[in-house]
Amino acid sequence: MRNGKQRSRIQNERVLPSKLAVNFPTEDIVLVTASPVIKAVTNFKQVSKVLEEFDVEEQPSTVLENRFPNIKVIESGVKQLKSEEHCIFTEDGRQHAYRKLCLCAGAKPKLICEGNPYVLGIRDTDSAQEFQKQLTKAKRIMIVGNGGIALELVYEIEGCEVIWAIKDKAIGNTFFDAGAAEFLTSKLMSEKSEAKIAPKRTIYTIEGARKENRSKAKADNVGSALGPDWHGGLDLKGPQEFSHSIHIETRCEVKKIYLQEEFKITKKKPLAFPKHQDKSVTLDKEMWPVYVELTNGKIYGCDFLVSATGVTPNVQPFLHGNNFDLGEDGGLKVDDQMRTSLPDIYAAGDICTACWQPSPVWQQMRLWTQARQMGWYAAKCMAAASLGHPIDMDFSFELFAHVTKFFNYKVVLLGKYNAQGLGSDHELMLRCTRGQEYIKVVMQNGRMMGAVLIGETDLEETFENLILNQMDLSSYGEDLLDPNIDIEDYFD
Numbered sequence: 126m127r128n129g130k131q132r133s134r135i136q137n138e139r140v141l142p143s144k145l146a147v148n149f150p151t152e153d154i155v156l157v158t159a160s161p162v163i164k165a166v167t168n169f170k171q172v173s174k175v176l177e178e179f180d181v182e183e184q185p186s187t188v189l190e191n192r193f194p195n196i197k198v199i200e201s202g203v204k205q206l207k208s209e210e211h212c213i214f215t216e217d218g219r220q221h222a223y224r225k226l227c228l229c230a231g232a233k234p235k236l237i238c239e240g241n242p243y244v245l246g247i248r249d250t251d252s253a254q255e256f257q258k259q260l261t262k263a264k265r266i267m268i269v270g271n272g273g274i275a276l277e278l279v280y281e282i283e284g285c286e287v288i289w290a291i292k293d294k295a296i297g298n299t300f301f302d303a304g305a306a307e308f309l310t311s312k313l314m315s316e317k318s319e320a321k322i323a324p325k326r327t328i329y330t331i332e333g334a335r336k337e338n339r340s341k342a343k344a345d346n347v348g349s350a351l352g353p354d355w356h357g358g359l360d361l362k363g364p365q366e367f368s369h370s371i372h373i374e375t376r377c378e379v380k381k382i383y384l385q386e387e388f389k390i391t392k393k394k395p396l397a398f399p400k401h402q403d404k405s406v407t408l409d410k411e412m413w414p415v416y417v418e419l420t421n422g423k424i425y426g427c428d429f430l431v432s433a434t435g436v437t438p439n440v441q442p443f444l445h446g447n448n449f450d451l452g453e454d455g456g457l458k459v460d461d462q463m464r465t466s467l468p469d470i471y472a473a474g475d476i477c478t479a480c481w482q483p484s485p486v487w488q489q490m491r492l493w494t495q496a497r498q499m500g501w502y503a504a505k506c507m508a509a510a511s512l513g514h515p516i517d518m519d520f521s522f523e524l525f526a527h528v529t530k531f532f533n534y535k536v537v538l539l540g541k542y543n544a545q546g547l548g549s550d551h552e553l554m555l556r557c558t559r560g561q562e563y564i565k566v567v568m569q570n571g572r573m574m575g576a577v578l579i580g581e582t583d584l585e586e587t588f589e590n591l592i593l594n595q596m597d598l599s600s601y602g603e604d605l606l607d608p609n610i611d612i613e614d615y616f617d
């Protein structure tokens with residue numbers, strides 16, 4: 126495939142090829158992807174210096190090729206990389222040489238039990254559709270995990286009993302502390318029992334305290350990860366006539382999963398779904414396809430489980446014969462120029478582990494925002510390296526900033542929003558109006574280090590500036606969160 130022209134070959138990352146195509150209009154840019162569609166960022170909005178909002182849209186590859194004549198899309202998975210020879214081999218039997226390569230193959234769901242047909246993971250369009258299909262027939266499911274996917278699912282699923290098993294004391298540990306979790310829990314209870322699903326029955330229980338208010342995960346999860354609002358187009362409805370029926374089991378993990386026949390022999394006693402204010406323990410007489418024993422000793426039957434237990438970087442197709450340095454989380458280690466440990470190979474997005482000395486208020490999280498920023502920056506680094514130019518770290522890595530939605534609330538996370546890595550040497554300031562907003566700031570030595578903003582607080586830009594400029598705020602004390610003081614004016 127070498128034709129004398131300089132070639133850059135890259136894996137699938139919608140931002141990266143277009144940036145490279147602009148920087149190198151006379152070179153061939155090849156996007157090699159296992160997915161039949163390209164995910165494009167649309168409606169991009171720079172909310173503030175670092176915060177950004179955008180939609181993610183599936184487009185045929187021709188859209189990209191038509192827009193950038195020097196981009197060619199090859200729809201075939203990479204099965205092998207020979208880094209010393211600077212070439213890759215694709216499933217369609219072809220070989221492609223590269224001058225510079227960027228690996229952006231994402232991550233795979235880290236399932237609690239690989240290969241069990243009753244344990245589903247959600248990553249791409251196929252796995253989400255398989256989940257939806259299974260849900261239409263399910264009377265009860267168990268969700269395991271306490272991060273982004275679990276939070277979204279418990280809010281969206283209707284007409285099916287949900288047992289939510291979490292390791293922690295409070296919900297949403299990857300994003301929230303116990304205070305924010307409490308704020309969201311009450312919203313979940315009240316909203317679901319109000320307008321949206323008023324005529325139906327809503328049951329919400331935490332460890333028995335009731336408050337009214339694809340048959341198999343695909344072995345080769347190679348589609349693009351779903352993005353913001355992924356469930357918008359899916360009807361996440363079970364067969365029953367109630368809206369929400371959630372029971373949360375806290376501080377536990379899955380100990381063992383039994384198939385029905387296997388379970389019968391054990392003579393163990395499964396519990397019924399905890400109903401209403403009944404504190405007594407009721408045994409379950411119904412037969413279920415699968416039974417789950419939790420580490421707290423409780424056993425529940427259900428139709429299937431969703432393992433929303435995080436991701437593992439998808440490095441496997443590239444490791445054989447290539448001595449990449451890997452991070453603790455299994456990602457390809459990249460330096461501040463997005464270079465892996467092997468020559469001319471870069472990486473960006475979920476597949477990589479950021480190994481540069483980070484800014485004191487940035488941390489890596491496997492999110493769309495960071496994948497987009499890394500893709501953009503990796504393209505700049507590849508271009509600069511080709512031209513022999515030095516390049517400074519991109520501004521987007523100065524401050525961790527994520528805007529999303531949970532339980533229909535706008536959620537903004539800034540800097541060390543959960544005091545990550547600050548030990549006990551920090552203070553928290555809180556402002557909370559039930560059902561409306563929850564604001565938490567993390568302070569260290571009078572400086573703002575992070576913030577969680579839930580609801581329409583309108584504070585993100587001001588707080589972003591205060592974290593970035595590390596101004597000494599000691600003299601403002603509690604005024605910082607006083608709702609009667611227009612804080613924007615204060616810092617103009």
Ligand SMILES: Cc1cc2nc3c(=O)[nH]c(=O)nc-3n(C[C@H](O)[C@H](O)[C@H](O)COP(=O)(O)OP(=O)(O)OC[C@H]3O[C@@H](n4cnc5c(N)ncnc54)[C@H](O)[C@@H]3O)c2cc1C
Binds near residue numbers: 352355
């Ligand atoms: C259900 C769900 C909801 C999410 N919601 C949000 C959200 O609201 N906000 C947010 O910020 N983040 C969200 N995320 C996370 C976000 O989707 C990921 O962080 C982001 O997509 C990572 O981008 P990426 O380009 O690194 O990987 P992906 O988007 O996974 O893209 C990887 C690409 O590589 C291709 N590929 C894989 N293996 C090969 C191979 N061997 N050969 C060729 N091509 C290959 C795949 O086909 C795919 O196209 C969500 C994730 C999930 C699963």
Ligand SMILES: NC(=O)C1=CN([C@@H]2O[C@H](COP(=O)(O)OP(=O)(O)OC[C@H]3O[C@@H](n4cnc5c(N)ncnc54)[C@H](OP(=O)(O)O)[C@@H]3O)[C@@H](O)[C@H]2O)C=CC1
Binds near residue numbers: 237270277292432492
């Ligand atoms: N709106 C958004 O921003 C969204 C973002 N996403 C992103 O998509 C990716 C996948 O989401 P998700 O799967 O929810 O991953 P997350 O990393 O968000 O959460 C994984 C959760 O599973 C827990 N966990 C890990 N292993 C086990 C286990 N063996 N048993 C029980 N619990 C376990 C983790 O706990 P612990 O942390 O203690 O290990 C954590 O609570 C993530 O990168 C996430 O950030 C997904 C949906 C929405």
